[in-house]
Every structure is written in structure tokens, then in C-alpha cells.
Amino acid sequence: MSIRLRDNRKTEAIRSSVRETELNVSDFIYPLFIEEADDVKKEIVSMPGIFRYSLNRINEELDEVVALGINAVILFGIPLKKDAEGSESWNDNGIIQKAIRYIKTNYPSLKVIADVCFCEYTDHGHCGVLCDNDVDNDLTLINLRKQTLAQAKAGVDMVAPSGMMDFAVREMRDELDKNGFEHIPIMGYSVKYCSSYYGPFRDAADSAPSFGDRRTYQMDPANRNEALKEAQTDLDEGAEILMVKPALSYLDIIRDLKNNFDTPIAAYNVSGEYSMIKAAGNNGWIDEQKVMLETLLSIKRAGADIIITYHAKEAAKQLKKEIRE
Numbered sequence: 379m380s381i382r383l384r385d386n387r388k389t390e391a392i393r394s395s396v397r398e399t400e401l402n403v404s405d406f407i408y409p410l411f412i413e414e415a416d417d418v419k420k421e422i423v424s425m426p427g428i429f430r431y432s433l434n435r436i437n438e439e440l441d442e443v444v445a446l447g448i449n450a451v452i453l454f455g456i457p458l459k460k461d462a463e464g465s466e467s468w469n470d471n472g473i474i475q476k477a478i479r480y481i482k483t484n485y486p487s488l489k490v491i492a493d494v495c496f497c498e499y500t501d502h503g504h505c506g507v508l509c510d511n512d513v514d515n516d517l518t519l520i521n522l523r524k525q526t527l528a529q530a531k532a533g534v535d536m537v538a539p540s541g542m543m544d545f546a547v548r549e550m551r552d553e554l555d556k557n558g559f560e561h562i563p564i565m566g567y568s569v570k571y572c573s574s575y576y577g578p579f580r581d582a583a584d585s586a587p588s589f590g591d592r593r594t595y596q597m598d599p600a601n602r603n604e605a606l607k608e609a610q611t612d613l614d615e616g617a618e619i620l621m622v623k624p625a626l627s628y629l630d631i632i633r634d635l636k637n638n639f640d641t642p643i644a645a646y647n648v649s650g651e652y653s654m655i656k657a658a659g660n661n662g663w664i665d666e667q668k669v670m671l672e673t674l675l676s677i678k679r680a681g682a683d684i685i686i687t688y689h690a691k692e693a694a695k696q697l698k699k700e701i702r703e
């Protein structure tokens with residue numbers, strides 16, 4: 379047999395008819411950093427093009443997001459006050475609860491997802507309650523219920539636990555259901571690795587641990603079989619969407635989940651992955667826009683249905699341009 383594979387590559391008309399993967403603006407979730415302060419629009423040094431906003435200026439960002447056709451955002455809060463437990467995270471007037479109410483009132487078409495964790499709210503920067511210098515899983519679950527309920531009451535569309543606590547999805551599902559929020563879905567950060575690619579995010583969100591690291595709760599980057607167990611437990615506990623994070627060094631894991639689970643798969647194209655493309659692009663070392671699209675395409679081809687990415691606005695612009703051309 380002699381198939382001439384190049385025949386399918388002759389013209390753009392042929393290539394587009396046999397293309398297996400296509401990016402769409404509806405694939406993207408755009409992360410937003412919202413600071414409890416007045417009149418802030420501050421660029422994150424390690425993430426050119428990404429800003430921290432105070433609530434009174436977030437409209438500048440949201441107008442653009444909606445105009446570009448992006449239909450979902452995920453929120454991260456930077457509170458004024460931090461304490462040992464991160465109690466601001468479940469304050470009904472805390473920054474994220476206010477932000478949810480503001481966005482749902484003023485941009486009702488936008489899907490609002492809230493990250494559920496404590497590292498931005500604790501004075502020690504760890505993702506839960508400390509006990510003997512480690513995060514105590516079950517004490518953290520109690521607070522996780524409180525934070526989830528506060529976000530639900532504020533009107534959130536979906537909650538996404540990112541702390542890698544065991545049974546987080548089970549506890550959140552139960553708390554939501556008990557309080558009449560059985561229709562709020564959960565996107566589990568099911569397979570979240572202990573990654574150095576989160577560095578720029580921790581600057582952006584003021585959430586670096588003040589001592590130690592997150593190796594006792596986030597996954598060891600060396601492990602692949604364990605990812606399936608993490609995904610299975612989240613699914614069993616009631617998660618609607620399973621996430622892999624980071625994306626690029628973990629494309630094999632994304633594909634594993636896609637092949638093993640019949641549920642939508644999300645991938646988080648994290649801060650360090652964004653910063654590397656930006657840095658090389660700003661130096662003129664790569665064609666930034668093309669590398670960005672190729673990168674996002676690879677995440678989708680690996681098996682992600684949903685991509686959380688800081689590139690969302692730029693990618694949306696590029697996709698619009700491709701349609702016009």
C-alpha cells in the first residue's frame with residue numbers, strides 16, 4: 379500500500395477539511411486577580427499583560443473579555459486581611475463574594491467560576507489549617523465547606539477546589555446540596571502537581587508559602603498512575619469536570635484522563651507556562667502569537683475540552699483574525 383499522505387496537505391482548503399483539532403474561544407476560561415483595594419490596576423511583573431484589579435476597575439477587563447466572546451472567568455482574590463485560617467475567604471463581604479455579586483449583576487452572560495482554596499487568605503500561605511507545620515486535611519475540610527457556601531450564596535456558577543485536600547469534592551458537594559445549591563457544579567483540580575511553574579502566580583496572588591513547600595498535599599510530578607486514582611476519587615465524590623494542572627509538562631496525563639473518563643477534562647495552562655512564552659516573545663526569540671496558538675492547540679489535542687489560560691484574550695483575538703483572513 380502506498381498512501382500519499384502529502385495529498386491531504388496540498389492546499390488550505392484540503393488541510394482544513396482533514397484537520398482533527400480546532401481551537402474555539404468557547405474552550406477558554408480566563409483567570410482574574412481581584413485585589414481588595416481601591417483603584418488598582420497593577421501589571422504583574424512576571425506576567426506581562428496580566429493585571430491585578432480592584433473591584434471598581436474590573437469592568438475595564440470584563441468589557442474586553444465579553445467583547446472577545448470569552449464566556450467564563452475564574453476568580454482569585456487578594457484580601458486585605460490574612461489570618462491563620464484564612465477566614466476572609468468565607469466572609470460574605472469578602473473580596474471574592476463581592477466580586478461574584480458584581481460580575482453576576484453587571485455581566486450576567488459571563489460564567490463565574492471561583493477557585494476554592496486558602497493560600498491567598500492565610501498569613502502563612504499554605505492551602506489550609508496548619509497543625510504541626512503541615513496542612514491538616516480534615517480541619518481544612520470544615521473551612522472548605524464555609525468558603526464554598528459563601529461563594530454559592532454570592533451567586534457563583536461553578537466552584538473549583540484547588541487545595542488537593544482528600545475528600546474536598548465530597549464535602550463541598552454535600553454542603554452545596556444541603557443548602558439548596560445542588561445545581562452548582564464542581565470542577566476538581568483533580569490532578570494538581572507540586573510544580574515550580576506556579577511561581578509567577580504566587581507573585582500575582584500573594585500566595586507563596588512562608589515556609590516549606592506544598593509537597594505534602596500536591597502530587598509528585600513523577601507519578602502517572604496516581605493521577606488516575608486522584609481523578610477517580612473526584613469523580614466518585616461528585617465532580618462534574620476533572621482538571622489537570624499544569625498543562626504542558628503533563629500532556630500525557632491529560633490524555634490518560636481523556637482515555638479513561640467519560641467526563642469533560644480541563645487543563646490549566648499555568649502562570650509559568652505563560653511567562654516563558656511572553657519572555658521569549660518579548661525578546662524577539664519566537665513568534666509569540668504563533669507559538670501561543672500552537673501551545674493551546676497541543677493542550678486541546680492532548681485531550682482537554684476546556685483550557686484555563688492567561689492567553690485567552692490574545693488567543694481570542696487571533697482566532698477572530700483567522701476567521702477574517
Ligand code: PBG
Nearest residue numbers: 495540541575576579648649650
Ligand atoms: C492555589 C492555586 C495556585 C494556582 C491556582 N490556584 C498556586 C499554588 O498551588 O501554589 C496556580 C496557577 C498558576 O500558576 O497559574 N491553590
Ligand code: ZN
Nearest residue numbers: 495496497505
Ligand atoms: Zn492554595
